[in-house]
Amino acid sequence: MAKPSSYIIGAAAVMMIAAGVHGSSSAAASSTPAAGAHGSGAVAALESLLGSIRMTGSASGAAKAAVSWAEGKQGLPYCWGGVGPSCFDCSGLIMQAYAAAGVSIPRTSQAQWSWGVASGKQVSMSHLRPGTLVFYAGADGTPTSPGHVVMYVGGGQVVEAYAQGTPIHVVALGSMPGEQDAVGAIDPTAGG
Numbered sequence: 001m002a003k004p005s006s007y008i009i010g011a012a013a014v015m016m017i018a019a020g021v022h023g024s025s026s027a028a029a030s031s032t033p034a035a036g037a038h039g040s041g042a043v044a045a046l047e048s049l050l051g052s053i054r055m056t057g058s059a060s061g062a063a064k065a066a067v068s069w070a071e072g073k074q075g076l077p078y079c080w081g082g083v084g085p086s087c088f089d090c091s092g093l094i095m096q097a098y099a100a101a102g103v104s105i106p107r108t109s110q111a112q113w114s115w116g117v118a119s120g121k122q123v124s125m126s127h128l129r130p131g132t133l134v135f136y137a138g139a140d141g142t143p144t145s146p147g148h149v150v151m152y153v154g155g156g157q158v159v160e161a162y163a164q165g166t167p168i169h170v171v172a173l174g175s176m177p178g179e180q181d182a183v184g185a186i187d188p189t190a191g192g
Contacts, residue, residue, distance in 0.1 A: 059154075060189040063131025065101035070094070070151050070159045073168045078161045083107070090149050093161040093168060094133060097151065098188055105188050109135060109149040116186030123187045130154040134173065135183040146183045 059067070070093055079087035084096050091109040098105050106115045113135050116122055123132060132152040141147020150160035152173065159170045174180055 059130040062098070062101040062103050063129070063187075063189050066097040066103070066188075067130045067151060067153050067159070069100040070097040070168075071153060071170060073097075073161075074159070074170060076168050078164055078166055078168065080164065082161075088161045088168065090138075090161045093159075094149050094151055103188050109138070109147055110141060110145045112149060113146050113183070113186065116188065117184075121186050121188060121190045123185050123190060125182055125185050128152045128173075128185060129187070131187065131189060133186045133188065134158060135186070136179050136181070137183060138178060143183050148178070150179070152185075 073084075073088065073093060077087045078089060080089050081092070082088045083092035088096065091107060091112055094109075094112065095105055095107055106112050112133065116133070125134070128134070130153055134150050134152055135146035136148040136150075137143050138147030150158040150173075153159050153170060156173050157170050158173050159168065160176070161168045162176055174182070
């Protein structure tokens, strides 16, 4: 499986594709009428590729640190109730990742969701950025009290501690069983 960074397209490359630039400067392309027409097709192709996910700005320093910490735990086992250092459950991984980044969040997925909603940190699923938490009802939760949480890392990928027998891994958002219908998303670093 390719590393998540192989799915990330640099902002400059996206701007060049959107402007229809192939080896010329973006300033020159912006004055070329044909570039806009080509750019529209390129933007549509990118939007189709990425689905409804849009970056709403760069992740905060704390969010970047939390993502890096969580990605560094890949390969460690899942264990129910685990908060590390040798195994984690979904919310334990998230709590410890943000703790390592200097942000205190509650322990369980249910408490993380409630805290985020009450704190005004809920964000649209169409505006994910690295570090955003995505919640699912899961096997032991409900839509109002989600039992599973993952961390968006960018490029349509998440890092998660999924279940017993599955080590911590990075996978495509919504690709694991039970993860097709997200309850919602929380950005622990958002104002609120």
